Amino acid sequence: MKNKILWAGVVALLAGLLSQSCKTTPDPTEQSTLTLSFVPRVGSQTLEVGTGKYKNAVGEEFTVTSFNYFVSNISLKKADGTTFTIPQDSSYFLIKATNLASQKVTLRGIPTGDYTELRFVIGVDSLRSTMDISRRKGVLDPGDATHDGDGMYWSWNSGYIFMKLEGTSPSVAPDAAGNQKFRYHIGGFGGYNAKTFNNIRPVVLSLGSTAAKVGPTQQPTIEIEADIAKVFEGKEKISLAQYPTIMVSDYSTTVANNYASMFRVLNVKD
């Protein structure tokens, strides 16, 4: 028994030493959390999955049954110009319109400061897209149970789907099953051993004059609109009748160029 206590002591001492030596930030009390809240919308309307009817820029009516996208590689810039980058291994998030919890991204360990700019990537960077399977955890794990039936991974052309938008439209010709569906699955990290299209898009959002003030007692939330209407008109107008299915094709970059501008800061809540 005595030995056991001794052992516990040694372990505790070692653990203590380790935690000291691994510490990278000066004081844990000076860290806090910042939340990103993604609000799916279509133009000025709130998105109602499955039921809401909307019109795109060319006047075609549509509903949305699925709207998912990856947000990754998040960094925050302070007013003084310094940047805090979220550790890469914990910087991958999958936002789904059908899953409210997924729309709130809580970033922990944020140093105290006034943040005036938010940067992230829509999609999964090429480095992670080619990493060993052991480095693909959580939302990046193709076998994760939450993906069942709504996968964001191309198994036959190794890579993640960065943005998936599916729905119905009376403008779309019926498919083999008689359904008038549109399906946009946009991915492509640039290719592993041959150059292919690259649909990774960086996003820079300025918080304007209202900085997100992070501190021991300040845990702000940045509300960000994700506007589906922009997928059809951000840079170039896309017709559902003409393009009911966009997946692995050069035209997918048109969609990516559009969704690159779908985000907008709504407000910063203290």
Added chain:
Amino acid sequence: MKNTWLILFSLGLFGWASCSRSTDVPTPEPQPEQLEMPIPTYFPKMVYNLSSNPITYDGFQLGRSLFYDGILSRNGTIACGTCHQQAVAFTHHGHDLSHGIDDKIGMRNAPPIQNMAWEKTFFWDGGVHDLDLFPIAPIENPVEMDEKLPNVLQKLRDSKNPDYPQLFKKAFGTTEITTERFTKALSQFMVFLVSNNSRYDLYLRGTTNALTATEKEGLAIFRQKCGTCHEGELFTDQSFRNNGLSIARSTDEGRFRITQNPEDRYKFKVPSLRNVGYTSPYMHDGRFATLEQVLDHYAQNVKQTPNLDPLLQQNNQLGISLTSEEKQKIIAFLRTLSDEQFVKDYRFADPGFGKAF
């Protein structure tokens, strides 16, 4: 308390070991038995990162169980071993295009599974670049296994016969079943499938009379006329090329499907020719039943299609000039690449409990 004793006991052993001069001291913690995979000196540099997935006896056996188990498919009928049969170097005997679940027909001919550790890309179009990511594709393909990976993992967790959680524990230390462990176990089995015991290999290793005079002549003609694409001792440069097959009724655009580069249209991966005597039918769509037909294609039937390989249109002539005698000699040589030991190795065979066809 039990643990404390164990620790003390191990420490005691350790102490005893460090004082003793004996070299064969039993280790207190038995390490998983590592399997040494054959790495032929004359093969090119290995691509697969073995250090990220060392092959152990239990990992290999788990991979073998998974490979032959229909539990990977939606209704339990299709295993990897269904379309990759050992007796024909892990191809689908007698099928031009593979047929999968519910008798659905696939889009291409099932290639052999052999020497996977040296493969830079997988599939005829090279769509997958990492063997550990490969199994997800046939599992989720609606015409192959038509299952979802999360569902496969759940079925394995619930499986009693065989007791997969226990098999995973033996292989990886705990009963946890993750994507990584699942695909890495399959990789351990597949990586271990090394074919290097054909008569040609014996010849390479110094048994000069392992090949007949005709076969040696065939080898020389082959190296001269086919050896640019089917180069080295794996008999492939692993590039993607259009070899001039007729595209009259085909909608398969090959590598273009992956890269969307118009210059890749109708290009397919140059396959290894090891065990080619077993792997009929040939080409990405299994259109040729015999090696004679394959050589006839190169000699007489190469078609001028977009992106036709420059090597097949030299001196204003399509194809490769081959006399019928040369063809016969090449075929005689190609048959020396058949590795009987490989296709009969009991270690690679169906362990017997699989429910698949």
